[in-house]
Amino acid sequence: MLHISVNVETLLEKGFLPLSRNDRSPEKKVVDSSVIPGVPCELSVFTDIPEDPLDPVGFSSMRKLKNPLLKAPWLLVNTLDEVEEQTLGALREQGFRKLVNVGPLPVGQGSNLEDHTQKEWLDAQEISSALYVCFGTMLELPEEQVMEVGYGLEASQQSFLWVLPESSQRKLGDFLEGLRTRIGNRGLIVSWSSQIDILRHPSVGGFVTHCGWNSTLESLSCGVPMIGWPIMGDQPINCKFMVDVWRAGVRIESKSSSDGSSRIVGRGEVERAARSLMGSETLRKRAKEIKSKAMEAMEVSRARLKELL
Template sequence: MENQTESKRRRVILFPLPFQGHINPMLQLANLLYSKGFSITILHTNFNAPKTSNYPNFTFRFILDNDPHDQRISNLPSHGMAAFNRLFVFNEHGAYELRHELELLLASEQVSCIITDALWHFTQSVADSLNLPRLVLRTSSLFCFLAYASFPLFDHLGYLNLADKTRLEEQVEGFPVLKVKDIVKLGFKSSTDPIGQMLGNMVKQTKASSGIIWNSFKELEEPELETVIRDIPAPSFLIPFPKHFTASSSSLLDQDRTFFPWLDQQPPNSVLYVSFGSTTEVDEKDFLEIAHGLVDSKQSFLWVVRPGFVKGSTWVEPLPDGLVGERGRIVKWAPQQEVLAHEAVGAFWTHSGWNSTFESICEGVAMIFSPFMGDQAFNARYMTDVSKVGVYLGTVWEREEISNAVRRVMVDEEGEWIRENARVLKQKADVSLMKGGSSYESLESLVAYISSL
């Protein structure tokens, strides 16, 4: 009670990256800290602004893109991966405005710390200049962070600018779980190009922070945690956010719930849930291969097709009438954690983003992995070959391979083994939350740590 009473007088400032996969865990963390007695201020851009009415107990302050005449941001695309250009602009030019905003907050009340997304690497120098402790939220896995930290080595080994395509199936030196093609899939040619520099700065400033919060749990990545503890002096806190709060309230898209009566009527473990995240895109040809593969598998499916997912189409216009039939349902967006927790769902075909992957782990749902970009290939390899909770399909879209992968997980004997592994991981996550468990203790330590700052 003493810690909670003290924390009620302290404010925590949180600064998420303005993308769905980063907003979700940061606002889950905000909810968690609020439940522990802290006052919460959220700094955010107007771009991809959250629905503030869903968070009446938080204070929101909008920064960095308030000037419509700022040519650095006014002409930037607001959709797809091109929107990530904002990251470079804000990391390069955002320090003055952030410092001004923080000075106003610090002058008006007692602030314990700022917690920023790790990719907001410019915030470390600002926090240091104000003697304000900065913790980081890393929205991907520990394994992924360690791989990013090894990019200079990967560059030296020639993986990033690979000329010899026969090396694609080689194991990555120092990371035998990965294949060279997983590094190539990142899509940049050097650790010193803009993306490489941003990731390098992220790693450097994460190591310089006052603490790291991970959306994970010890039993999932124990060897990686040992490496992080050995290499980084700042304390690490592993907390499985989906076990505490859903991400529904932070969704930037309206969620369709009309399919639930249909889902409720399906037998247990009979439905494949399909969703490729909030930013991915496919060509029309690939979209049709996915559709035919799902139908040919003869398994029931719930497929999230986000508007803009099919290049050149508004939604599902290329889909032939009657192809999906009664076995499938297509929606624009869904409350994912609620779907994954539904007893009718037997597996999840995912783009392998960390939020989706981890939500599936927390619900004990087996997966099919089709990574598109960034850390997704790392997540897919680790979950396939280490945790063994899914099959790696990739994104070379052929209907026969898709159908076979679906049946492997949903019907075949191999799938039962994979689903059992997923159930075991869920049980480990559940146990970690019990008093004395690793996640329980990590959360208690985080609260005490922030209260002491």
Template sequence: MGISGLHAVIVPFPAQRTINPLINLAQLLSSRGVVITFVNMDWSHKCMSKAAHNDDEPTFKFLNIPDGLPPDHGRLANLAESVIAMENLGPVLEHHLLSSSSDGKTPPVTCIITENFMSCTHQVAKKLGVPRVIFWTLCATSSIAQCNANLLLSHGHIPVKVEDSKRAEKVITCLPGNLPPLLPSDLFSFYRATDTSGVLFQWALRESQFQSKADYVLVNTFDELEPPETVSALSCNGCPALAVGPVFLPNFLEGRDLNGRGSLLEQDESCLKWLDAQDPASVIYVSFGSIAVKSNEQLEELAIGLEKSQHPFLWVLRMDIAGGMPATLPEGFEERTKDRGLIVKWAPQVKVLSHPSVGGFISHCGWNSCLESMSMGIPILGWPYSADQFLDCRFCKDVWKIGIDLEGVDVDENLVIKREEIERGVRRLMEGKEAQELRKRGMELKGAAFKAVGQGGSSFTNLNRFIHDMTQLSKSASVKRAYPQSIPSIC
């Protein structure tokens, strides 16, 4: 048993966007004396092992289990089948946890920390008799909207009609947490389906029912960005709900870039040397995350827009970004831009965003990317693709004042953004008074994030409170087994 007396099992949804924050949370808990078992699917563990660098090794163990899908299954490319597999994972997870604890070396499980879309852990936690802690990998506002999906359904906000986003009478004000009014286009993109019987639509609704049944809630945000009254709205049953993010930042500041260890793609660190040769705050970094796809028509417009902007750029161009196929770039583009542009297949994003040469970020606005950009003081040009990214993008622009966006991408997923608007967006992000204001706000948020995770900061203190509460609950549970009526639940 660790110093704290706790053994936490951490269960992510097997995707880049959820593995990264949870592996960082695991390291933070491990460094505080919590024994950690990190559950991976066999296939994701193989990808992570292949991509990992030796200096990224965490201080906890992994438990690898099968997901029930064929080896050649596309996983995230066939998301509907993957989410059903995850819903049915409970018995397999329970079996492997019980098997691993029977070796006499692994201490008993005292809590399960689960990503918010892993309802299979609900019954597992019940059978093991331990608290189930939901860790929201979204911002608190998106989390509240998702957790209350059935409330939104009853008010007629779901299914989403994105064309209503321009109508003032369609703003959403029924959610708890003292949120700014939300637009229909801010809600999870799964709810835009016209066929409400679709797999992803129904899956997201089912998950929301279990998301309100946690014994404890942690959120990858910080109080200075989203206040405690917002975060506490994620406690639907009276249990504690605390902001503990950005969870990557303490590890990064201590020299541990665990995003590399949690990566499913191999990072190309040669781009850091290229950045060394660029002027301060001159480079626009372009990355759309691990899942988003773009048509070759759109990639051509983006390439020409970057070229016409005249700014140096570092562009992450995944092998499968063009609908599972390599991108086709305009003839002569790479030759014309070779002196001020670099294209890589995958990059060490936090190291890139922290580099002094980077001055702006064209992003899909996944929550990890938003937090990383804010924490490094880098303004964002938002180009959302799916899920919660539409809300993140709008809040970066309208609420947190660290970004701008492209016209129409929030309501038309098939819209092709023309090169002229891309060029204009890059120049707005990198040049003139507006860019200066964005950079100033970025530095303010960077300071707030650093303060939150530093000793005595809000997230630092909240994480310590969580460990204390789990320790007390674990002790209470031990006594309760002997004296069943003596100890109340923490919630």
């Protein structure tokens, strides 16, 4: 997201942004390394750029970002050289000489889960068999969407630990009571979890996530492949990289209605994504490879931070 943000002026100058609501020519709005050096894959301004492409005001803060960052004594970024080497190199060539990668910030080893109910449930699952479902603390899905997620998880036949806010649980009490009855011990629905401890638990084999950067990096560092379900901000571009560049997961295929708003993702798509991810040894192997690189990078990051202090 940083790379796109400091190059948004280029996208504006070359006519990629902003869009009008009548602009429906996706093939003419694809950004790649010929437009912005260092972009490792094709990005659609309709779906991947981390701002509303229909809102010209939304780019004002991004346009003001580059010069202050160029003048900063140091620019610390929390990422992995192994997954963003091309992008980091391009930023340095653009003048960000003081850019220092200090990521991934340490996530530790082993799970120290203190919630006994969650720990007991996870301990009872087979290795890499459980799907962790969490959309963060900032988002509350529409009731209809929550129900479709529940039905999809049920149909997938996968074990799952689902973090669902208390407000949603209160509104959908009858639905959730029926779901719990049908799935029995195959699923556990909670209102909060220690995400990093869940991801570090050996029984967790997949993560349904909105692809916020912290969640994405934590999942990569723990060797857990993802189902990307981006909603806003930097999430679409993180999901794009996770699936198409890092090859560490799959995406929920959601469509937009004619007015540009998101449609409800049906239970069939949730079931498909869950089965696809949890049944893929290739994705699990790739996630473990990235985890190995992340563990090595943490040692380098600690050394870098000590030099800066």
